[in-house]
Amino acid sequence: MMPADRAGISPARLVTLVCAAQVLAQIGAYTWPALLPGMMTLWSLDNSDAGWITGLFYLAYTIAVPVLVTLTDRIDAKRVYLCGVSLIAAGHCVFAFADGFWIAVLGRMLAGAGWAGTYMTGLKLLADRVDARLMSRAVAGHAAGVGIAGALSFVFADLVQTFAGWQGAFAVAGGCALMAGLVVAVFAPARTPGGAALKEKGGLFDFRPVFRNRSAMAYAFVYCFHTWEMNALRGWSVAFLAYVAAQTGEARTWIAPTVVATAMALLGTGASIAGNEASIRFGRRRLIAVALTLSVLLGGTIGYVGTMTYGLAVAMVLAYGAVIWLDSSSITAGTAGNADPARRGATLAVHSMLGYGGGFFGPLVVGWTLDLAGGMSTHGWSMAFGLIAGLMLLTLFAFRLMRPNELAGDRHGTQE
Numbered sequence: 001m002m003p004a005d006r007a008g009i010s011p012a013r014l015v016t017l018v019c020a021a022q023v024l025a026q027i028g029a030y031t032w033p034a035l036l037p038g039m040m041t042l043w044s045l046d047n048s049d050a051g052w053i054t055g056l057f058y059l060a061y062t063i064a065v066p067v068l069v070t071l072t073d074r075i076d077a078k079r080v081y082l083c084g085v086s087l088i089a090a091g092h093c094v095f096a097f098a099d100g101f102w103i104a105v106l107g108r109m110l111a112g113a114g115w116a117g118t119y120m121t122g123l124k125l126l127a128d129r130v131d132a133r134l135m136s137r138a139v140a141g142h143a144a145g146v147g148i149a150g151a152l153s154f155v156f157a158d159l160v161q162t163f164a165g166w167q168g169a170f171a172v173a174g175g176c177a178l179m180a181g182l183v184v185a186v187f188a189p190a191r192t193p194g195g196a197a198l199k200e201k202g203g204l205f206d207f208r209p210v211f212r213n214r215s216a217m218a219y220a221f222v223y224c225f226h227t228w229e230m231n232a233l234r235g236w237s238v239a240f241l242a243y244v245a246a247q248t249g250e251a252r253t254w255i256a257p258t259v260v261a262t263a264m265a266l267l268g269t270g271a272s273i274a275g276n277e278a279s280i281r282f283g284r285r286r287l288i289a290v291a292l293t294l295s296v297l298l299g300g301t302i303g304y305v306g307t308m309t310y311g312l313a314v315a316m317v318l319a320y321g322a323v324i325w326l327d328s329s330s331i332t333a334g335t336a337g338n339a340d341p342a343r344r345g346a347t348l349a350v351h352s353m354l355g356y357g358g359g360f361f362g363p364l365v366v367g368w369t370l371d372l373a374g375g376m377s378t379h380g381w382s383m384a385f386g387l388i389a390g391l392m393l394l395t396l397f398a399f400r401l402m403r404p405n406e407l408a409g410d411r412h413g414t415q416e
Helices: 011-026 031-043 047-071 077-096 101-116 119-127 132-187 196-200 214-247 257-282 284-305 310-326 328-337 341-372 378-402
Strands: none
Touching: 011 077, 011 119, 011 132, 031 047, 031 077, 031 101, 031 132, 031 214, 031 257, 047 077, 047 101, 047 119, 047 214, 047 341, 077 101, 077 119, 077 132, 101 119, 119 132, 119 341, 132 257, 214 257, 214 284, 214 310, 214 328, 214 341, 214 378, 257 284, 257 310, 257 328, 284 310, 284 328, 284 378, 310 328, 328 341, 341 378
16 A cells, blocks of 8 residues: 555545545535426426436446446546546536437536546545555544535535626536646555456456345345335425425424535434434444334324425425435444455445435336326325335345345344
8 A cells, every 4th residue: 555645645634635625526416406396497497307318427437437437446536536536527517518308418417427436436545545444534524524515516506606606606616626637636645556366356347246245235226125115305394395395384383404405414414323323223224224213113104294384394394305315324344344354345336336226216107196186286205205115125025035144243243
């Protein structure tokens, strides 16, 4: 490993700067969901169109991530990261010039492919450059930076739109991604990765050993539907709250939908960290089962109960978000902890591919369901969220049947 201080920068400072770069790269990620109600009106989009634009970001990520993240076992993660932030910047700038569905799709897909080259790649970049003692804090800081930036993305977009219009919101997001690339280009030292171990075990893109790892794939399976649910709520929460405000005559709300979405994501980031600590203390499988059960209960009721008053909708969105995020870190840690160390990069690539594959379908299926129900209505939202609740119930049953291994450090952990 090449110590970061050979480049004139301490490892701790490198971690801080890379985490700051992740904030800049992520800050524009949810500009589209934040501006969704107004953009649907501006471009005369139906709910299915909006769902496609939201979901294709995750489809592009799903396609790109197994290639880009796995390549970091042979190519310096810094180079892949710089490619990723360039794609993010290009995607946001293309969207800034969009005048309808197809250019918006192109912009979102470029940004999604770019995020595939920065999210897990950022973690790999740090893993290659800091020692084991600092790495746990680096992972926590990286995850917190991504979570906080994603949360602030909603308010960021709304604020910039107020002063510079929706085009300005996307253009500024693109500029922030370029700043992220500049930080990494200047401060992250170059490193030449190895690859001999992988050659001996079947080659860089041989994923067969990954899929044969029963415990790691069990957690990755749950992550697929976890991200389906998370991105469905994150992609449609502003539209849902705007609908409730208009339907109940509370057009001048005491807290804006974009602020609620930001609070939801911030609360979720804290819930994810707390959930992982609870997994260590009480058992990972138990924590994930509890989170899935609560998801079923909230998803099954928010469409009916949440549309009664705006205040109730706000409370249920915040509670639902916290429950969804509760097992997020626990699931990813379960995959990583059960991975073969020589295949950890490839395992995380498969984990991300499955997760963001679910993330593609979540927002899209909500849009389809709303259109099939005749548009946004209490019945339509109940169908959309109820469908997700049913899916999470099936996921809970499947997870309990699979019974993957706990991690070695988990209390009551077992290696079955």
